[in-house]
Amino acid sequence: MYLTTEEQAMLDGEEGETLRKAIEILVSLGDIYGADRLIPVKSAQIAGVSYKTIGDAGLEWISDLHGKVRIPSILNPAGMDLQDWEKMRIDPEFAHKQQLIIEAYEKLGISSKCTCTPYYLEGFNAICADHLAWSESSAVSYANSVIGARTNREGGPSALSAALVGKTANYGYHLDEMRKPTVSVTVDYELKGSDYGALGYIVGNIVGSRVPLFILKGKPDNEELKSLGAAMAASGAVALYHVEGVTPEARKNKFARPDENIVIEESQIREIYDKTKPDINDLDIITIGCPHCSPAELSLIAGLLEGTTVSKEVWICTSREVANKYAGIVKSIEKSGAKVICDTCMVVSPATEKYKAMMVNSGKALAYVPGMCGVPTLFGDIYKCIREAVKE
Ligand SMILES: C[C@@](O)(CCOP(=O)(O)O)CC(=O)O
Numbered sequence: 001m002y003l004t005t006e007e008q009a010m011l012d013g014e015e016g017e018t019l020r021k022a023i024e025i026l027v028s029l030g031d032i033y034g035a036d037r038l039i040p041v042k043s044a045q046i047a048g049v050s051y052k053t054i055g056d057a058g059l060e061w062i063s064d065l066h067g068k069v070r071i072p073s074i075l076n077p078a079g080m081d082l083q084d085w086e087k088m089r090i091d092p093e094f095a096h097k098q099q100l101i102i103e104a105y106e107k108l109g110i111s112s113k114c115t116c117t118p119y120y121l122e123g124f125n126a127i128c129a130d131h132l133a134w135s136e137s138s139a140v141s142y143a144n145s146v147i148g149a150r151t152n153r154e155g156g157p158s159a160l161s162a163a164l165v166g167k168t169a170n171y172g173y174h175l176d177e178m179r180k181p182t183v184s185v186t187v188d189y190e191l192k193g194s195d196y197g198a199l200g201y202i203v204g205n206i207v208g209s210r211v212p213l214f215i216l217k218g219k220p221d222n223e224e225l226k227s228l229g230a231a232m233a234a235s236g237a238v239a240l241y242h243v244e245g246v247t248p249e250a251r252k253n254k255f256a257r258p259d260e261n262i263v264i265e266e267s268q269i270r271e272i273y274d275k276t277k278p279d280i281n282d283l284d285i286i287t288i289g290c291p292h293c294s295p296a297e298l299s300l301i302a303g304l305l306e307g308t309t310v311s312k313e314v315w316i317c318t319s320r321e322v323a324n325k326y327a328g329i330v331k332s333i334e335k336s337g338a339k340v341i342c343d344t345c346m347v348v349s350p351a352t353e354k355y356k357a358m359m360v361n362s363g364k365a366l367a368y369v370p371g372m373c374g375v376p377t378l379f380g381d382i383y384k385c386i387r388e389a390v391k392e
């Protein structure tokens with residue numbers, strides 16, 4: 001791989017051990033995947049933040065790094081609400097370790113506004129064709145597919161390396177030829193809301209890491225696309241998809257339909273809702289906000305909860321920046337007894353592990369909560385989630 005004189009000097013350790021290690025990771029990945037050079041990236045989003053997922057080994061690795069990031073960089077959700085972890089009944093020992101992880105990242109100049117939806121935040125907006133180094137899989141899918149920006153699904157260490165160096169290796173989804181659809185998916189039924197999460201849950205399983213081109217009846221909005229992409233990245237490893245007539249690259253390029261076509265029937269979507277493994281009578285927690293809620297989602301939830309009181313634990317997960325900006329909506333949600341939880345989520349926090357059964361409106365949460373939290377999970381649309389939340 002071609003390196004500039006400056007990059008070679010960094011690799012030779014002339015700018016210190018942290019940058020040497022960081023560029024070594026980028027160059028090794030570039031060599032493995034056949035990159036020709038390093039390219040500048042506009043921002044980095046770094047996964048591997050929750051103490052639940054990275055443990056002491058992760059904390060040690062981050063604490064050993066020195067220096068400052070060169071581009072706007074932000075963290076993925078942590079294992080708890082950083083300001084109000086007591087309301088989640090987090091163990092103080094966990095909270096202490098989590099705080100050390102956050103401080104170690106902050107020391108490197110990384111924003112601790114922990115979220116998987118950085119694209120809603122000031123300073124992290126991306127536009128079509130921007131190169132990024134993001135690592136949370138739903139954020140990667142949203143950036144590539146809905147925005148038309150370009151990022152591989154970085155691992156925590158490679159996103160952190162990109163943040164420190166300000167560059168990433170030029171391979172994979174940074175290249176035009178890797179962004180073409182390789183399989184098409186037809187749905188002849190008008191989907192809405194969480195149906196898109198159910199669709200993603202099914203399609204991810206079938207297409208693995210290919211690039212699907214959807215041919216749909218309706219026109220999904222950005223929240224629906226967010227849940228489609230998140231679920232496909234969880235049940236499969238889809239980092240980029242297109243929707244004919246909707247997503248930016250499909251509109252611009254008018255891709256030829258790939259030969260292989262998968263048809264998804266309405267009955268398959270319905271099955272996801274009916275796949276009720278736990279007994280609904282065990283339901284003791286409802287979580288919404290995987291990926292983190294947008295302002296529009298918060299406002300819909302506030303409207304549905306108006307004048308009600310919840311009878312179960314209810315978490316609405318979002319980023320702190322969005323929660324602060326829409327404090328009035330948050331207040332109105334919390335009036336019902338539901339909790340608006342920031343900096344974390346139902347999957348990466350240990351706090352959900354003690355519940356008997358969870359209801360979610362997210363295909364991604366449906367794919368991860370049973371395995372990562374050990375909690376049997378039911379799937380419902382947002383209206384069903386709220387109905388269950390307020391049911392006596
Ligand atoms: C499940 C996920 O959304 C959160 C866990 O990630 P982390 O490695 O703890 O940041 C990660 C992902 O899908 O990229």
Ligand code: SF4
Pocket residue numbers: 076077116136138230289290291292317344345346347348364365368
């Ligand atoms: S809310 Fe969902 S998408 Fe966001 S970090 Fe948690 S599991 Fe990942």
